[in-house]
Amino acid sequence: MDTGADLLRIEDLSISFAMMGGQIDAVRKASLRVLPGKVTALVGESGSGKSVISQAVMGILPKTASATGQILFCDPKLSTGPVDILQMPPDGPQIRALRGNRMGKIFQEPMTSLSPLHTIGNQIQESLKIHTDLTARERRQRSEDMLGMVGFSKPSRAFDMYPFELSGGMRQRAMIAMALVCQPSLLIADEPTTALDVTIQAQILKLLRDLQSQLNMAMLLITHDLGVVANMADEVVVIYHGEIMEAGPVETIFRKPCHPYLKGLMAAVPHFDMKQGERLKALREVPVDASSLLGRTPATQANAAIKLQSDVLLSVRDISKTFTTRKSSWFAKADNQPHKAVDGVSFDIRRGECLGLVGESGCGKTTVSKILMRAVTPDSGSVMLSSAEGPIDVLAAQGDALQKLRTKMQMVFQDPVSSLSPRMTIQNILSEPLEIHDRGSGKSRAETVKALLKAIGLDQRHLNRYPHSFSGGQRQRIGIARALALGPELLICDEPVSALDVSVQAQILNLLKDLQSELGLTYLFISHNLAVVDYMADRIAVMCAGRIVEIAPREILMRAPVHPYTRSLLAAVPFPDLDRPLDFQTLNTGGASDMRNWNAAFRDDEAEAALSAADLGEGHFVLANRNADVRELRP
Incomplete structure (x- = not known):
C-alpha cells in the first residue's frame, strides 16, 4: 500500500522495557495506519500496549524503553515528506517542532495532566508561544477562540481560571483546546472519556466529531469502550498483549468479527438487550465458591435462611445534607455558600434485591452512601435497618450498637488502589475486620481468610503478597472479600467497576451476582453506567441534583x-x-x-x-x- 496516502503509518513496531528481572516486551511487531481526516480506534485492555504506542508516536517514551520499526508521519504541511519519528532524537528540534504543533494529544486524566499552578489560558497558549510568532494579544485571542470552540460559554473568564475551578468535563474540554490550538493534522486521544459521566462523555464525543470535520483532522482514538468505537471510528485496530489481533473498517469489525479475542471482548460488554438471567461472558472466567462462607458468620447464616423473604431491609426517609463552601481570598471576608447535596431522599431496599442508584457526578449518590455508612451526618431524616437480630436506627446508633451496625453494612469502594493499605499483606487486610470485631480465634480467622479467598477466586498462595502486586480486577476482588469478612446483610457498592476494563468488569459483575445468589446478600449498587446497572439491579432509582426523580423496576425504567x-x-x-x-x-x-x-x-x-x-x-x-x-x- 502507498504510504503517501496515510497520515501516520506504523510498521513492525516493537517496544521493550529494561527491567530488573529482565526485558519486558510491551509491543510486538505492531502495524497500523491513520488516514487523513479519519478516525482509527485502537482497542484493547489495560496493559495491552495502547498507550505505549501513543507515547512512541509523540516521541515521549521513557528512557528505559527501546523501540524498533518505523513510525512514518506524512503531514501535507511538512515540506520534507514522510519523516520517521523513531529516527529522531527524543528531545531534538525535529520532534519538538512536531509535538504540540502538528501532533496533539489528549490525556486520560485531565486533573493530573494540567498544571495546578497555572491558569487554563497560560497552559493553552504555551504551544502558541513555542510554535508561532504571534503577539501576546493574538495568542490570547486565539486561545479564547479555541475555548469558545470547545464549548466554554465565557472563554475570557475561563482563560483566567485554574484547573481545580472546573468540573471534570470542563477540564477535559480545556485539555482538548490545548491539544488543538495549533490546529494539528493528527490528534491522539488516549481514553478521552473514561472518567466522565455518560452525558458529559456524549458531549465530548460530539465535540471531537465536530472539531474533526471543522479542522479536517485525523484521530488515533485509544479506548476500551466498544460503544465509543462504534460511534466514532472509521477503522478499528484490536490489540492484545502487544500484538495486533485484528484490524479493518468499523463495518467489518462489528458485523463480521473473526478473532476469538474480539468476539470475547464484545460478549463481555453489558447491553440493554440482555435477557433475564443472561450472564456476561468474561474473557477469563474466575471459579467462585462461596459455599465455604455459608455458616461461617451469624449474618451469612441469617441471609441464607431468609433470602427468599421480600420484606424491607433498609428504609431511608427524607434524608437531606447541605455543605457550606467557604469562598474567600486572603483579605476578603468569608462568604458561606450553602449547597444542598442531598434533598429529601427516600427509598426502600428489600431483602435479597439489588437497588441501582444512578445519576451524573455531583448528583449526591456518594453522599447518600456515606450517610448510610455513618461517614457523613445528615441534617435531617431517618435510616432504619431491619436486621435479622432486630431493627437498628442507623443514624442514632452509638457505642456497642454502632459497632454491631458496622458488621451489618459494608462498602465496596470505587478505587481499590487507594482503599487497600499498601503496607498490609492480603492476609492482614482480610483478617483485620475479624480482629477489630473480635471474631473467633487466630486459627478460625485464618480459616475464614482462606474461605474468603476461595469465594472470590484467588489462590491461597496470594496471602502474603501486597496489593501493588495484583491487577486492578484482583484488587477489587480483594476489596469485595474484605467487605464480606463480617458476613454483612447489606453491601453498598460505590462505582465498583468504573475503573476497570470491560473484560475485568464482566468478571467482577458476575462475581457480585454469584455472591448475591449464594449468600443471600442485598446490594445498593451506585454507578453512572446505565448498562452495568441494568445488568445488576432489580429496581433502579435515578438521582438528579440531590433528589430521586424516578424509581421503578429495572425492566419498566x-x-x-x-x-x-x-x-x-x-x-x-x-x-x-x-x-x-x-x-x-x-x-x-x-x-x-x-x-x-x-x-x-x-x-x-x-x-x-x-x-x-x-x-x-x-x-x-x-x-x-x-x-x-x-x-x-x-x-
Missing part, C-alpha cells in the same frame, strides 16, 4: 422512562452497535440536568413544595408537579 432526566441519560449511552448510533443532534447541550429543556410538569420553577412523587403503578414513581395529570406524564 429501561423500557419506558418518564422523567426527561432519565430519558436524557439513556439517550447518551453509546451502544456497541452500528445500527443504533448516538443521536448527537438531540443530546442536551447543557447536560441531562439542564431543566430548561424539561417539560413544565417536572420543573419546580415556583416552589419546592410543588413537586412530589407521582405513582404510575407497578412500583413506578416519578417526581413531578402535584398539579400535573399522572396519565399525561407517560411518553
Whole structure:
C-alpha cells in the first residue's frame, strides 16, 4: 500500500522495557495506519500496549524503553515528506517542532495532566508561544477562540481560571483546546472519556466529531469502550498483549468479527438487550465458591435462611445534607455558600434485591452512601435497618450498637488502589475486620481468610503478597472479600467497576451476582453506567441534583422512562452497535440536568413544595408537579 496516502503509518513496531528481572516486551511487531481526516480506534485492555504506542508516536517514551520499526508521519504541511519519528532524537528540534504543533494529544486524566499552578489560558497558549510568532494579544485571542470552540460559554473568564475551578468535563474540554490550538493534522486521544459521566462523555464525543470535520483532522482514538468505537471510528485496530489481533473498517469489525479475542471482548460488554438471567461472558472466567462462607458468620447464616423473604431491609426517609463552601481570598471576608447535596431522599431496599442508584457526578449518590455508612451526618431524616437480630436506627446508633451496625453494612469502594493499605499483606487486610470485631480465634480467622479467598477466586498462595502486586480486577476482588469478612446483610457498592476494563468488569459483575445468589446478600449498587446497572439491579432509582426523580423496576425504567432526566441519560449511552448510533443532534447541550429543556410538569420553577412523587403503578414513581395529570406524564 502507498504510504503517501496515510497520515501516520506504523510498521513492525516493537517496544521493550529494561527491567530488573529482565526485558519486558510491551509491543510486538505492531502495524497500523491513520488516514487523513479519519478516525482509527485502537482497542484493547489495560496493559495491552495502547498507550505505549501513543507515547512512541509523540516521541515521549521513557528512557528505559527501546523501540524498533518505523513510525512514518506524512503531514501535507511538512515540506520534507514522510519523516520517521523513531529516527529522531527524543528531545531534538525535529520532534519538538512536531509535538504540540502538528501532533496533539489528549490525556486520560485531565486533573493530573494540567498544571495546578497555572491558569487554563497560560497552559493553552504555551504551544502558541513555542510554535508561532504571534503577539501576546493574538495568542490570547486565539486561545479564547479555541475555548469558545470547545464549548466554554465565557472563554475570557475561563482563560483566567485554574484547573481545580472546573468540573471534570470542563477540564477535559480545556485539555482538548490545548491539544488543538495549533490546529494539528493528527490528534491522539488516549481514553478521552473514561472518567466522565455518560452525558458529559456524549458531549465530548460530539465535540471531537465536530472539531474533526471543522479542522479536517485525523484521530488515533485509544479506548476500551466498544460503544465509543462504534460511534466514532472509521477503522478499528484490536490489540492484545502487544500484538495486533485484528484490524479493518468499523463495518467489518462489528458485523463480521473473526478473532476469538474480539468476539470475547464484545460478549463481555453489558447491553440493554440482555435477557433475564443472561450472564456476561468474561474473557477469563474466575471459579467462585462461596459455599465455604455459608455458616461461617451469624449474618451469612441469617441471609441464607431468609433470602427468599421480600420484606424491607433498609428504609431511608427524607434524608437531606447541605455543605457550606467557604469562598474567600486572603483579605476578603468569608462568604458561606450553602449547597444542598442531598434533598429529601427516600427509598426502600428489600431483602435479597439489588437497588441501582444512578445519576451524573455531583448528583449526591456518594453522599447518600456515606450517610448510610455513618461517614457523613445528615441534617435531617431517618435510616432504619431491619436486621435479622432486630431493627437498628442507623443514624442514632452509638457505642456497642454502632459497632454491631458496622458488621451489618459494608462498602465496596470505587478505587481499590487507594482503599487497600499498601503496607498490609492480603492476609492482614482480610483478617483485620475479624480482629477489630473480635471474631473467633487466630486459627478460625485464618480459616475464614482462606474461605474468603476461595469465594472470590484467588489462590491461597496470594496471602502474603501486597496489593501493588495484583491487577486492578484482583484488587477489587480483594476489596469485595474484605467487605464480606463480617458476613454483612447489606453491601453498598460505590462505582465498583468504573475503573476497570470491560473484560475485568464482566468478571467482577458476575462475581457480585454469584455472591448475591449464594449468600443471600442485598446490594445498593451506585454507578453512572446505565448498562452495568441494568445488568445488576432489580429496581433502579435515578438521582438528579440531590433528589430521586424516578424509581421503578429495572425492566419498566429501561423500557419506558418518564422523567426527561432519565430519558436524557439513556439517550447518551453509546451502544456497541452500528445500527443504533448516538443521536448527537438531540443530546442536551447543557447536560441531562439542564431543566430548561424539561417539560413544565417536572420543573419546580415556583416552589419546592410543588413537586412530589407521582405513582404510575407497578412500583413506578416519578417526581413531578402535584398539579400535573399522572396519565399525561407517560411518553
